[in-house]
Amino acid sequence: MGHYGSMTDRAEPRMVVPLAALVAGGLVSLLLGVYGSQHEPTFDEITTFGFGSMIEMKVYLAFAVGVLAIGQLVGALWLYGKLGIRAPSWLGIGHRASGLIAILLSLPVAYHCLWSLGFQSGEGTPTRVLVHSVVGCAVYGALVVKVVAVRSKAAPGWMLPVAGGLLFATLVCVVWTSAVWYVGEFGWPSSGPY
Numbered sequence: 001m002g003h004y005g006s007m008t009d010r011a012e013p014r015m016v017v018p019l020a021a022l023v024a025g026g027l028v029s030l031l032l033g034v035y036g037s038q039h040e041p042t043f044d045e046i047t048t049f050g051f052g053s054m055i056e057m058k059v060y061l062a063f064a065v066g067v068l069a070i071g072q073l074v075g076a077l078w079l080y081g082k083l084g085i086r087a088p089s090w091l092g093i094g095h096r097a098s099g100l101i102a103i104l105l106s107l108p109v110a111y112h113c114l115w116s117l118g119f120q121s122g123e124g125t126p127t128r129v130l131v132h133s134v135v136g137c138a139v140y141g142a143l144v145v146k147v148v149a150v151r152s153k154a155a156p157g158w159m160l161p162v163a164g165g166l167l168f169a170t171l172v173c174v175v176w177t178s179a180v181w182y183v184g185e186f187g188w189p190s191s192g193p194y
Contacts, residue, residue, distance in 0.1 A: 017155040021148035029141030036119030056189035062179035068102035069171040132177035142167040
């Protein structure tokens with residue numbers, strides 16, 4: 001019993017980290033969704049960071065986030081030796097820096113979505129808009145899970161790639177249902193950055 005008991009004791013705490021991260025991430029996503037659905041949309045621009053309009057700022061920054069997310073995927077595969085090419089010594093720092101930049105660029109876009117437009121889910125809401133609202137909130141929950149996976153020494157080995165994949169998938173989905181859709185429907189916003 002001692003041998004099996006010790007194996008069980010070691011296995012259980014390892015699942016506490018992913019479960020706690022999922023709960024924390026779920027709460028973050030839920031709170032963002034509740035805020036977005038209860039907050040009265042203002043439809044105002046908060047800041048455009050020098051772009052001609054809110055939509056320009058959102059499209060360009062969202063595309064930048066999408067490109068950085070793809071770079072994150074390639075960087076992670078390279079770091080873990082999945083590309084068959086030896087990773088340079090600077091890649092780890094570059095991977096972390098580009099991930100931070102992607103999240104920082106996403107913040108004004110998300111803030112404008114939640115503050116100016118709100119969480120759209122009522123009757124008659126197009127499926128694309130509902131998916132964008134849900135996944136937009138899920139991005140920051142996935143970010144919580146990824147940060148826990150990166151920082152926890154007690155996390156199981158599978159947690160980091162799963163958390164990274166979850167964050168990548170939510171980012172790609174949110175960019176696809178916003179900036180990619182917009183450019184496909186209307187073209188690139190015309191005036192561009194100032």
